[in-house]
Amino acid sequence: QVQLVESGGGLVQPGGSLRLSCAASGIMTRITTMGWYRQAPGKQRELVARITNGGNTNYAESVKGRFTISMNNAKNTVYLQMNSLKPEDTAVYYCNVNSAWWGQGTQVTVSS
Numbered sequence: 001q002v003q004l005v006e007s008g009g010g011l012v013q014p015g016g017s018l019r020l021s022c023a024a025s026g027i028m029t030r031i032t033t034m035g036w037y038r039q040a041p042g043k044q045r046e047l048v049a050r051i052t053n054g055g056n057t058n059y060a061e062s063v064k065g066r067f068t069i070s071m072n073n074a075k076n077t078v079y080l081q082m083n084s085l086k087p088e089d090t091a092v093y094y095c096n097v098n099s100a101w102w103g104q105g106t107q108v109t110v111s112s
Contacts, residue, residue: 002026004095009106012085016110020080022095022103027076033098034071034078038091038108048093049080062088085110 008020024031035050049059049069057069068081078095087110095103 002101004097004101004103006093006095006103006106008080009093009108011109011111013112014086014110016085017081017083018085018108020082020093020095020106020108022078024076024078024095024097024101027097027101029098031073031076031097035096036069036078036080037094037096038089039094039105040088040091043091045094050096051078082108087111 003025004022006022008018010018012018031053033050033052036048037045038048039045047060048063049067051057051069051071053073059067066084070079089108090110091108092105093108094105
């Protein structure tokens with residue numbers, strides 16, 4: 001059974017930081033890509049950042065320079081370090097593996 005367990009969301013003030021983690025288990029095929037997406041109320045789900053097992057990354061323009069994605073291949077875990085958070089970063093953040101499996105989502109709220 002495939003499981004993606006996310007953690008690290010919460011409430012933070014503007015300018016603050018959070019680190020999201022997502023650990024994947026039960027995936028019998030090779031993990032080639034892990035990523036983070038987000039969905040704000042009334043909006044479509046969008047890509048935040050994605051990383052391949054070779055270390056190639058891509059980011060949404062809105063988070064470049066503020067967010068950093070990394071991956072521990074041995075642990076099948078992906079991280080998202082989020083700095084200089086803004087209110088517009090408020091959303092449910094979802095982990096994704098190989099564009100096939102999704103986590104349950106973790107809420108990130110940026111508010112004073």
